Amino acid sequence: MKxxxxxxxxxxxxxxxxxxxxxxAMIPLIEAELVNRKKWINKEEFADIIAISQSxxxxxxxxxxxFLGYRLKGVKGSITATLGSVLPSFLIILAIAMLFKDYxxxxxxxxxxxxxxxxxxxxxxxxxxxxxxxxxxxxxxxIIVIVTILLISVAGIxxxxxxxxxxxxxxxxxxxxxxxKRKRQ
Numbered sequence: 001m002k003x004x005x006x007x008x009x010x011x012x013x014x015x016x017x018x019x020x021x022x023x024x025a026m027i028p029l030i031e032a033e034l035v036n037r038k039k040w041i042n043k044e045e046f047a048d049i050i051a052i053s054q055s056x057x058x059x060x061x062x063x064x065x066x067f068l069g070y071r072l073k074g075v076k077g078s079i080t081a082t083l084g085s086v087l088p089s090f091l092i093i094l095a096i097a098m099l100f101k102d103y104x105x106x107x108x109x110x111x112x113x114x115x116x117x118x119x120x121x122x123x124x125x126x127x128x129x130x131x132x133x134x135x136x137x138x139x140x141x142x143i144i145v146i147v148t149i150l151l152i153s154v155a156g157i158x159x160x161x162x163x164x165x166x167x168x169x170x171x172x173x174x175x176x177x178x179x180x181k182r183k184r185q
Contacts, residue, residue, distance in 0.1 A: 003040055003072050005080045011038070012065055012084030017092065019061075025123035026061045026085070030068070031130065040072055047134040050127065055163055061085055 011033050019026045027050060034040045041049075049071070053063035062082055069081030103109050135141055144166075151157045 003038070005073060005076065007038075008069060008073060008077055009080045009084040012069075012081045013088050016061075016085040017088035019089075019123075024060060024127060025120055027064070027127035028123065028130065030064060031127070034068060041068070043134055045071070047131055050131060 012030075015026055015029045015033065019029055031043075031046055035043055035046050049064060049067045050060075053060050053067055056063050062085065065081040065085040066078045069077035069079065071077075073080065100109075132145075148162055148166075151162050152159055
């Protein structure tokens with residue numbers, strides 16, 4: 001279970017350099033490296049870190065890097081993992097920005113971007129499917145997933161409000177269960 005700062009940086013740098021599609025597309029690569037290959041954390045811990053990262057403000061890739069780096073190596077690990085995940089992307093985007101202005105009307109470049117889009121959609125869908133596999137699925141959790149999708153995509157309600165409502169309902173439910181348990185005693 002060796003995980004030096006260099007190992008941590010290189011893994012996140014590799015993920016940052018080879019992920020097209022943003023933070024959500026990084027999730028299956030991070031899982032493959034840290035859960036499956038290196039076995040530094042298990043699937044349940046990874047699912048928890050993803051849930052926390054999605055709930056926290058900011059970019060999910062950066063949040064995941066911060067949480068995983070901290071989980072593995074403390075504050076220095078957070079900094080190392082975050083630098084590893086953002087530095088390659090920053091350098092690649094900088095290079096593209098410098099070159100793109102000259103090639104933005106090139107049909108081959110436009111075709112390349114059109115070809116990448118479906119792959120990005122799939123890369124974003126994979127973590128959702130993998131997270132569903134780790135859940136204790138029951139009718140209530142399936143209903144929550146469906147209602148959440150409808151509230152955000154159809155009704156246009158901000159995910160922030162949906163998350164806050166879920167927290168409020170969960171806390172109220174927990175308080176009610178605790179009160180009911182105390183009454184029985």
